[in-house]
Amino acid sequence: MTTGRGPTQADKQAIPSVWTRPRRQREHLTRERIVTEAVRLLDAEGIEALSMRTLSNRLNAGATSLYRHVANKDELIELVVDEVYGELHVPTAEHRSEWRSAAAAAANSLRAMALRHSWIASVLGQVGLSHLGPNVMRMSDRMLAVFETAGFPSDETDRAVSTVVAYVIGVATSEAAYLSMISRSGSTEQEWVEDLRPALEEAARDHPRLIEGQVAQRGVDPGQVRDETFDYGLQCILDGLEARLAHHGSV
Known part of the structure; x- marks a missing residue:
């Protein structure tokens, strides 16, 4: 009953x-x-x-x-x-002209944290209600404030933040795995790249575009290459978001 x-x-x-x-x-x-x-x-x-x-x-x-x-x-x-x-630094954007530099600084801080703690990439998909944590909430709120200052409408601020964060975590995950592999080898990143170069050049000998890229990076600090590659992608994303702002301003 x-x-x-x-x-x-x-x-x-x-x-x-x-x-x-x-x-x-x-x-x-x-x-x-x-x-x-x-x-x-x-x-x-x-x-x-x-x-x-x-x-x-x-x-x-x-x-x-x-x-x-x-x-x-x-x-x-x-x-x-x-x-x-809690290690992240998200600057305050006091004026609309400062939103892009603040967003870039926050993105670089997130990447640096993920590379310091390379294990984090493997647990981000299993952290339950991580968004309730005080540091995650503080970071999220400060990021939302940056994009509000930029002029994004309320229904887009969260999407804009998520776009930037997804890019950073995606790149940092690959970087962290790569750097962890090098660390286990006992070599520095520069040594690893130089030791691997003959095999890379042999594998790329029938692919002239790949050879051209390898030649351009000879003698260049691989950490610098990673930094520049990350910044290129980040600036492209921020360009796209800036275009969205211009679109909203024209309608």
């Missing part, structure tokens, strides 16, 4: 996110300590090394103590992602 009663508040399942639970206070093992150590572990050994057991050992704490603050690995990932987003 059913009562016809709908689900009460007590019947509902909690939303599985670290940002929806109250924090524990006044304990020796704090959320801040856990997150700081988790970021250190990730930077040193990568995402494969991250586990609740490994982290509790590094903190000299029992697993039970850790689980009082972080329910599982998914919540831990939410926390570390928000932590590194």
Whole structure:
């Protein structure tokens, strides 16, 4: 027999996110300590090394103590992602003429963060409700303010921000994977490129356009090449967004 009663508040399942639970206070093992150590572990050994057991050992704490603050690995990932987003610098655009330089500075800050923490690219698709994190929310709000100052209508500001962020994360993901591979080899990026050059030239010998590009980059710092390539794509995106602004101004 059913009562016809709908689900009460007590019947509902909690939303599985670290940002929806109250924090524990006044304990020796704090959320801040856990997150700081988790970021250190990730930077040193990568995402494969991250586990609740490994982290509790590094903190000299029992697993039970850790689980009082972080329910599982998914919540831990939410926390570390928000932590590194706190490193981002998004300038304020006081005037409309400053929006483009502010957006470019924010994009470069995001790329630099992603390259410092190369593991982040592999977890961005599994961070749950990361947008509830205070640092992610702060960054998002400041970015939206830049594009509002630019003059984008309210229904486009979020899309404009998402376009820039998607470009940065896409490029930085490839860069981080490439740099991680070089790091594992024990070579510098310059050494890697020079060691690989004979094989590249052999593979490209029937492709004159590729050979021309390789010749142009001989002796050039590969980091500089990556910076210039990133900036080229970013400026193209900002050109497109500026064209959108001009369109809105003409209608």
